[in-house]
Amino acid sequence: MAEPRSWTLAELAADAAEGRARFRAERLEEPRDLYVAFFDEMVPVFETLTLHLESLFAETSPVERIVDVVSDRQAGTAFRYLAAPPISEDDLKTLTDARLSRKELAGDPDAARRVRDMVRQIIDPRRFPWIVAGRPARPGERHAAVVASAALVAAQRVQTSRRGDAKAVQEEAVKALLRGMGFVERPPRDIPMLADAPAAGEFCGESRLGDTRADLVIGLFDRRALAVECKVSNSEVNSFKRVNHEAAGKAAKWNAQFGKRQLVAMAVLRGVFKPENLASAQDAGLHLVWSHRLEDLRGFVEGTRAL
Numbered sequence: 001m002a003e004p005r006s007w008t009l010a011e012l013a014a015d016a017a018e019g020r021a022r023f024r025a026e027r028l029e030e031p032r033d034l035y036v037a038f039f040d041e042m043v044p045v046f047e048t049l050t051l052h053l054e055s056l057f058a059e060t061s062p063v064e065r066i067v068d069v070v071s072d073r074q075a076g077t078a079f080r081y082l083a084a085p086p087i088s089e090d091d092l093k094t095l096t097d098a099r100l101s102r103k104e105l106a107g108d109p110d111a112a113r114r115v116r117d118m119v120r121q122i123i124d125p126r127r128f129p130w131i132v133a134g135r136p137a138r139p140g141e142r143h144a145a146v147v148a149s150a151a152l153v154a155a156q157r158v159q160t161s162r163r164g165d166a167k168a169v170q171e172e173a174v175k176a177l178l179r180g181m182g183f184v185e186r187p188p189r190d191i192p193m194l195a196d197a198p199a200a201g202e203f204c205g206e207s208r209l210g211d212t213r214a215d216l217v218i219g220l221f222d223r224r225a226l227a228v229e230c231k232v233s234n235s236e237v238n239s240f241k242r243v244n245h246e247a248a249g250k251a252a253k254w255n256a257q258f259g260k261r262q263l264v265a266m267a268v269l270r271g272v273f274k275p276e277n278l279a280s281a282q283d284a285g286l287h288l289v290w291s292h293r294l295e296d297l298r299g300f301v302e303g304t305r306a307l
Contacts (some may be wrong), residue, residue: 001222002303004266004287005296012282013275015290022292023234023271034161038154045078046146053082053131057120063109066116071102081153084124092118170230170270170291171205171215177294178203178218181301191217194262197225210257212250221305226264227254236274243267248281255285268297 007015049069055061056069069075080087093100096118098111105112123131127145130137175185188207191197198204198219207217209227218226229247233239251265267281270291282288289297 001224001261002300002306004264004289004300006282007278007288009275009279012278012288015269015293016273016275016278018292019269019290020272035154035158038157039150042074042078042150042153043146045074046149047142049075049078049082050128050142050145050149053128057116057131061116063112064106066112067102067105070100070112070115071105076100077153078149079119081149082119082124082128083122084126086152086156087119087122166232166270167215167230170232170268173291173294174216174228174230174268174297175203175205177298178301181298183218191225194225194258210254212253214250214254218301220264220301224262224264224304225258226266226301227251229265229267231267231269233269233271233273235272236277239271239273240277243269243273243281243286244277244284248284248286251286252284260285266297268294 049056056065069079076089080089080092087095089100092098092115096111096114098105098108098115100115105115120131125132127148130141179185182201184202186198186202186204188205189196190208192208192210197209197217200219200221200223203216203218206213206215209217209225214227215230216228218228220226227250229250231239231242231247233242247265247267254263254265264287265285266287266289268289268291269278278288289300
């Protein structure tokens with residue numbers, strides 16, 4: 001049977017250098033427009049919220065006012081970012097034993113007050129010193145808090161967008177390659193047995209494969225399945241988690257459940273990776289292909305056609 005090529009450490013090092021160079025170029029060329037858009041979007045939200053913080057945190061604050069803030073998409077985000085550090089929606093729910101929808105909070109005034117009091121308890125003392133000290137805000141303090149808070153949200157949203165966009169772009173590049181080879185995309189599915197995998201010349205997006213999930217599952221022409229994980233890393237430290245822990249860990253599970261003669265496990269890499277970590281993952285049974293050289297993936301898939 002055709003097998004993906006195994007790379008020497010020198011070859012992995014050369015491709016890792018190319019991946020790093022491309023990552024640097026993308027980050028240097030990345031416009032600030034996205035950050036500025038997120039920042040400008042949140043400034044008026046924080047201006048309104050900060051202007052009324054004292055009344056919102058007062059024991060006499062109407063429950064309706066708390067509900068309006070917490071349940072609103074933008075105001076609710078701003079409210080959670082008052083904390084130091086900002087608190088996630090899931091953590092806020094867990095810590096207060098409350099649901100954050102308008103209906104749930106309006107129907108449970110005590111839960112609404114618990115949410116308000118939790119954020120008051122962990123509010124950032126550097127951005128909102130007048131709240132912590134229980135005094136009127138000094139000139140410039142509200143403006144400084146608005147700017148700092150909007151910057152926090154904007155920075156986090158850019159980071160989230162980077163991760164999601166990079167992975168989505170990578171997956172779409174693989175899909176485009178397959179479509180160009182004549183493969184037909186099928187809906188995602190549960191694949192408890194390889195008989196449930198896409199047929200030869202077909203593929204599906206993120207699907208449950210055995211006991212875990214694969215970004216893509218491809219039906220090879222020799223009737224094997226190719227399970228692909230798309231991995232993006234911004235540092236060598238991060239690359240160990242992405243490849244050796246996540247992708248190689250999945251490969252071990254798939255190989256144990258389905259067998260290496262029935263399934264090929266592969267990671268498509270983009271970004272910054274440590275060559276030694278890649279060599280270790282390859283030795284553990286994970287095949288490797290780079291986003292900047294997807295022709296290697298094409299070559300392997302085409303090679304299964306002739307057998």
